[in-house]
Amino acid sequence: MEKKILLSINQLKLYFPIRSGVIINRTSGYIKAVDDISFDIYQGETLGLVGESGCGKTTAGRAILQLYHPTAGDVFFNGTNLVNQSPEEIRKTRRYMQMIFQDPYASLNPQMRVSEIVGRPLRVHKTVSSKSEENDMVNELLNMVGLQTTYRDRYPHEFSGGQRQRIGIARALATRPDFIVCDEPISALDVSIQAQVINLLEKLQEDLKLTYLFIAHDLSMIRYISSRVAVMYLGKIMELTTSEDLYENPMHPYTLALLSAVPIPDPLVERQRKRILLEGDVPSPANPPIGCNFSTRCPMVTDLCRKVDPEFREVTPGHWVACHLV
Amino acid sequence: MTLLLDVKNLETKFLTVDGVVNAVNGISYQVDKGECLAIVGESGSGKTVGVLSLIGLIQSPPGKVSGGEVLYKGVDLLRLRSEELRKIRGNEISMVFQDPMTSLNPVMKIGGQITESLVYHQSLSQQQARDRALDLLKMVGIPNAVDRLGDYPHQFSGGMRQRVMIAIALACSPDLIIADEPTTALDVTIQAQILDLVKRLQKEITTAVIWISHDLGVVAGLADKVHVMYAGYIVEKATVNDLYASPAHPYTHGLLNSLPRLDLHKKKKLKAIDGFPPNLIGKLKGCPFTPRCAYADERCRQENPELINIGKDHEVACWNFLR
Numbered sequence: 001m002e003k004k005i006l007l008s009i010n011q012l013k014l015y016f017p018i019r020s021g022v023i024i025n026r027t028s029g030y031i032k033a034v035d036d037i038s039f040d041i042y043q044g045e046t047l048g049l050v051g052e053s054g055c056g057k058t059t060a061g062r063a064i065l066q067l068y069h070p071t072a073g074d075v076f077f078n079g080t081n082l083v084n085q086s087p088e089e090i091r092k093t094r095r096y097m098q099m100i101f102q103d104p105y106a107s108l109n110p111q112m113r114v115s116e117i118v119g120r121p122l123r124v125h126k127t128v129s130s131k132s133e134e135n136d137m138v139n140e141l142l143n144m145v146g147l148q149t150t151y152r153d154r155y156p157h158e159f160s161g162g163q164r165q166r167i168g169i170a171r172a173l174a175t176r177p178d179f180i181v182c183d184e185p186i187s188a189l190d191v192s193i194q195a196q197v198i199n200l201l202e203k204l205q206e207d208l209k210l211t212y213l214f215i216a217h218d219l220s221m222i223r224y225i226s227s228r229v230a231v232m233y234l235g236k237i238m239e240l241t242t243s244e245d246l247y248e249n250p251m252h253p254y255t256l257a258l259l260s261a262v263p264i265p266d267p268l269v270e271r272q273r274k275r276i277l278l279e280g281d282v283p284s285p286a287n288p289p290i291g292c293n294f295s296t297r298c299p300m301v302t303d304l305c306r307k308v309d310p311e312f313r314e315v316t317p318g319h320w321v322a323c324h325l326v
Numbered sequence: 327m328t329l330l331l332d333v334k335n336l337e338t339k340f341l342t343v344d345g346v347v348n349a350v351n352g353i354s355y356q357v358d359k360g361e362c363l364a365i366v367g368e369s370g371s372g373k374t375v376g377v378l379s380l381i382g383l384i385q386s387p388p389g390k391v392s393g394g395e396v397l398y399k400g401v402d403l404l405r406l407r408s409e410e411l412r413k414i415r416g417n418e419i420s421m422v423f424q425d426p427m428t429s430l431n432p433v434m435k436i437g438g439q440i441t442e443s444l445v446y447h448q449s450l451s452q453q454q455a456r457d458r459a460l461d462l463l464k465m466v467g468i469p470n471a472v473d474r475l476g477d478y479p480h481q482f483s484g485g486m487r488q489r490v491m492i493a494i495a496l497a498c499s500p501d502l503i504i505a506d507e508p509t510t511a512l513d514v515t516i517q518a519q520i521l522d523l524v525k526r527l528q529k530e531i532t533t534a535v536i537w538i539s540h541d542l543g544v545v546a547g548l549a550d551k552v553h554v555m556y557a558g559y560i561v562e563k564a565t566v567n568d569l570y571a572s573p574a575h576p577y578t579h580g581l582l583n584s585l586p587r588l589d590l591h592k593k594k595k596l597k598a599i600d601g602f603p604p605n606l607i608g609k610l611k612g613c614p615f616t617p618r619c620a621y622a623d624e625r626c627r628q629e630n631p632e633l634i635n636i637g638k639d640h641e642v643a644c645w646n647f648l649r
Contacts, residue, residue: 052513160602190368191540192618195584195598217513220543224586224596247588261518262588263543267566269589270547277522278515281483 006179006211007041007064012073014056014063018286031286033059035235035293036073038312039320041179046205046212048226048243050219050258054282056235057215058102061181064213065097066090077179095125098172102184104164108156114167115152118142121174141170146200162193169200173208181213186221198225219262223247228318231255234293235285237312241319251315251326254294292324300325327358330501330534331380336394338372338379341387345607349375351558352394357502360532364545364566366581367555370603373538376555377504381415382408398502417447420495424507426487430479436463437475440494447498462493467523485516492523502534509544521548542585546570551639554578557604557614560633563641574642574649576619613644621646 015030033056041047051057063070066082075082082093101107108117119138128134139149145166156164165185172180182201186194202225204210216222222229223243230240231254239252250256257276264270278297289295295305304324312322338350350372357363367373378384379391380403396403398419403411420443423429431439440462441455450458456475463471466489479487488508495503505524509517521544528535539545545552545566552569554562554577562575573579580599601618604610612627613619619626625645633641 052515162602190603191542191581192368192584192599193602195596196600198596199598219514220586220588223588257515259588261514263517263521263541263547264587264589265542265546265570265582265585266587267546267570270543273547275518275522277519281485281516 003042003045005040006043006078007213008074008076009040009064010038010074010076012037012060012063012075013071014059014068015071029286032235032288033285034063034070035285035288037232037235037237038073039230039237039240041211041213043178044205044209044211045227046214046225048222048229049213049215049232050217050222050229051232052217052258052282054285055232056285057217057232058183060232061099061183061213061215065094065099065181067099092125095127095175096177097179097181098175098177099181099183100165100168100172100185103188104161104168105188107168108164108171110156113153113155114138114142114147117156117167118152118170118174121171125175127175137174141173144173144204145170160193161189162196165189165197166200169197169204173204176208177210179211179213181215183215184217185214187216187218194221201225219258231258234282234288236293236322237320238294238323239319239321245319249319251319251321252294252323253298253300253325257299292322327361329356330359330361330399331357332395332397333380334395334397336376336379336396337392338375338384338389339392340389342607347606348609349389349558349606350379353555353558353560354394355553355560355563357534357536359501360528360534362528362535362537362548362550364537364539364549364552365555366539366542366545366552368540368603370557370606371555372558372606373555374506377506377536377538381419381421381504382406382411383421413447416443417498418500419502419504420498420500422488422491422495422503422505422508425511426484426491427511429491430487432479435476435478436482436490439490440475440497443494443497458497459493462496463490465496465527466490466493467519468493484512485519488512488516488520489523492520492527496527496531496533499531500533502536504536504538506538507540508537510539510541517544524548542570542581554581557610558606559614559630559643561615561643563633563639565639568637568640572649574636574640574647575615575644576621576646576648577615579648580618621648 012034013036014034015032017027018029019025020028049057062068064075070083115138118141119134122128122134122137128137142149147166186197214225226243228242229246231238233254239255250259257278260276280297283296291306291308292310295301310322310324312320315321315326334354335352336350337352340347340349365373380396384391437459440459444450444455444458460471468474468489509520549566551565553560556577562578573582583597584599599618604614613630616622616626631643631645633643635641
């Protein structure tokens with residue numbers, strides 16, 4: 001079956017300028033938060049984007065939605081290049097691309113009632129024509145995410161973290177999007193609540209034919225929810241393949257180390273495991289290494305790695321790796 | 327095994343404008359010398375408050391350790407005067423906090439933060455304390471330790487700061503270290519480094535550890551025995567192998583089933599625990615897990631079960647525990 005490409009990201013870069021000087025304000029360098037990433041997202045799939053804090057995964061998600069204007073590169077959504085669109089056009093396109101945020105405590109306006117939080121996108125995008133239609137839609141959305149419709153007149157502070165995240169999901173669904181960026185939607189939630197939200201996201205994907213970019217640092221959860229996984233390190237994608245393949249046949253040394261570091265909730269298995277311990281810390285994205293970004297911590301580093309940045313290439317069909325040694 | 331810490335019916339409350347929050351409701355447990363006890367639970371389950379209560383770190387008001395005994399080597403810590411407690415805290419019992427970003431003093435050099443307790447508790451001279459601090463930094467794996475003694479916390483990364491915190495905790499060779507989610511704020515590859523360090527140190531210097539965590543994966547590789555907390559109660563106690571192999575409390579069982587596992591090949595649907603943790607204001611009637619429990623019956627709604635013995639070193643507080 002030919003898979004339809006919904007989103008195509010091509011050599012996307014996002015650099016944040018470092019300003020210095022008080023009177024003469026000049027740019028003294030750049031934080032290379034996202035540094036030349038390319039991949040496609042297929043219709044109906046969940047692409048997992050995994051990496052450690054500061055690797056640029058959230059910035060990548062935001063740059064794709066044009067919440068940051070990319071420094072360079074293209075983002076094609078259904079064939080249209082979003083990077084060239086005017087702010088007015090982007091606003092219209094955003095109806096089809098939504099976001100679920102990490103922190104359910106900070107991403108809902110505390111002064112709005114639930115009905116307003118969920119109802120406003122409907123009005124902004126003129127998808128409803130009357131107040132009563134809006135009311136019906138809000139009720140339907142609340143039902144869809146498993147909240148009682150009697151909650152509609154409450155304020156965010158009256159809800160628990162898991163319920164707030166459901167409100168955030170209802171808001172994202174309001175405009176009937178095709179594509180949702182889920183930016184660490186469960187990392188602020190308790191363990192017993194995480195599975196509830198994940199199951200809800202999966203059910204909604206099935207019912208509404210949604211496509212997700214799922215950003216997270218929890219590799220176990222990424223494996224569970226994603227069809228394909230991209231591993232990011234210091235602004236670059238190191239490896240991209242199907243979820244099964246990544247865990248069974250990881251090729252990049254960073255992926256290997258990352259996988260070996262994830263604890264498994266079974267003492268018999270956990271005590272037998274061999275860890276690949278990485279030395280040191282992640283370098284600063286303001287001053288990345290000259291060659292491969294991972295060369296400063298890689299246990300298999302060679303002279304070539306220190307000098308030349310490896311190309312991100314397709315090693316076997318569908319399995320992309322950026323490493324000289326593969 | 328010699329008994330090091332014996333906690334009996336510990337109770338902690340917080341008096342707030344909304345009412346009395348029953349954070350810890352009469353928990354009892356023992357820690358032997360050199361043993362690693364993990365306390366797992368979700369946020370608000372009372373796991374942190376429970377250990378802060380042991381060493382007088384609950385701010386009062388609003389908090390109050392309202393009952394129980396904490397026998398450390400036979401002495402009740404709750405009855406000690408604050409000067410006496412201070413001689414034990416940081417010396418024989420030390421603590422590693424969750425957030426390495428905020429728990430070091432930002433305007434004090436790392437060297438000074440380590441030597442402080444050595445000079446105070448062990449009456450070392452400045453020079454002796456500095457030598458010991460250097461050894462400690464080397465032991466926890468900080469490169470160029472000599473140069474780094476004069477650095478401030480902001481010059482260290484998160485993982486390195488947590489190593490410094492561990493060095494401070496180890497400074498006076500304590501008999502008990504309380505570690506409150508020490509790896510939660512860290513990335514997985516850094517977490518792996520810290521866990522490796524802790525395991526190595528525990529072998530080298532036989533210190534007892536109380537390790538608080540919500541991460542059942544981390545606990546599996548580290549603990550000798552595990553206590554599960556829910557709503558201020560310990561609901562299950564078991565050795566680490568028993569807990570994962572045959573969880574008896576529906577909550578423990580639910581937690582383990584709601585976790586995705588990296589090593590599982592087949593996609594198994596996650597079984598979520600319905601509902602959400604209870605509000606701890608006021609007295610709860612019956613078992614606190616009842617509203618979320620698939621096995622709950624009338625008795626659960628009326629009476630809160632006590633911990634009962636169901637096997638060797640395995641206790642559970644449930645009327646309908648799973649076999």
